[in-house]
Amino acid sequence: QVQLQESGPGLVKPSETLSLTCTVSGYSISSGYYWGWIRQPPGKGLEWIGSIYHSGSTYYNPSLKSRVTISVDTSKNQFSLKLSSVTAADTAVYYCARLRGAKNWFDPWGQGTLVTVSS
Amino acid sequence: AIRMTQSPSSFSASTGDRVTITCRASQGISSYLAWYQQKPGKAPKLLIYAASTLQSGVPSRFSGSGSGTDFTLTISCLQSEDFATYYCQQYYSYPITFGQGTRLEIK
Numbered sequence: 064q065v066q067l068q069e070s071g072p073g074l075v076k077p078s079e080t081l082s083l084t085c086t087v088s089g090y091s092i093s094s095g096y097y098w099g100w101i102r103q104p105p106g107k108g109l110e111w112i113g114s115i116y117h118s119g120s121t122y123y124n125p126s127l128k129s130r131v132t133i134s135v136d137t138s139k140n141q142f143s144l145k146l147s148s149v150t151a152a153d154t155a156v157y158y159c160a161r162l163r164g165a166k167n168w169f170d171p172w173g174q175g176t177l178v179t180v181s182s
Numbered sequence: 183a184i185r186m187t188q189s190p191s192s193f194s195a196s197t198g199d200r201v202t203i204t205c206r207a208s209q210g211i212s213s214y215l216a217w218y219q220q221k222p223g224k225a226p227k228l229l230i231y232a233a234s235t236l237q238s239g240v241p242s243r244f245s246g247s248g249s250g251t252d253f254t255l256t257i258s259c260l261q262s263e264d265f266a267t268y269y270c271q272q273y274y275s276y277p278i279t280f281g282q283g284t285r286l287e288i289k
Contacts, residue, residue: 111278124277168216172225
């Protein structure tokens with residue numbers, strides 16, 4: 064079955080760029096579907112960051128759009144998130160997930176990775 | 183952005199109880215609504231999509247209903263493994279948004 068796994072640094076300094084990768088197994092990204100990033104600050108709710116299609120078409124949350132870039136590498140069956148100019152408010156568990164369509168529900172999800180922004 | 187408001191934010195119940203969680207959208211979203219269950223330290227798990235369609239493998243004690251702006255998630259007979267936080271999510275329009283969550287605790 065499809066599995067997703069997030070990877071990347073667990074600690075990022077303020078003003079720097081957060082970079083995460085989601086590796087997909089059990090399904091080829093090139094075959095279709097959309098792929099997305101969601102985050103959850105400690106003890107808080109879920110926030111959609113953005114989504115990407117295998118062709119590279121992207122959709123971003125307007126609240127983060129100026130700082131977010133999502134890209135896809137079909138040769139590695141991965142997609143990535145970059146969030147620039149981070150502050151402590153960007154400290155969160157970051158999840159990657161699959162969507163059935165451009166606007167859709169998320170399933171399955173990766174296990175999540177905690178990224179802390181601190182000097 | 184469409185605002186999703188869940189009620190209650192938290193409550194206590196006992197195993198065997200029938201419980202209902204409500205999610206209200208700030209504007210009509212047809213049936214473009216999903217429900218998730220999240221346990222501490224784990225990723226959310228999809229329970230229901232299209233407001234009332236049960237995801238494969240999810241127990242039938244879970245059900246969803248509603249359309250437009252008002253939706254409900256019902257658990258017909260609470261089991262110990264159901265104590266968790268539940269989120270609704272709309273996918274009618276961008277940005278995709280979630281409710282603030284409902285924490286279900288053991289009484």
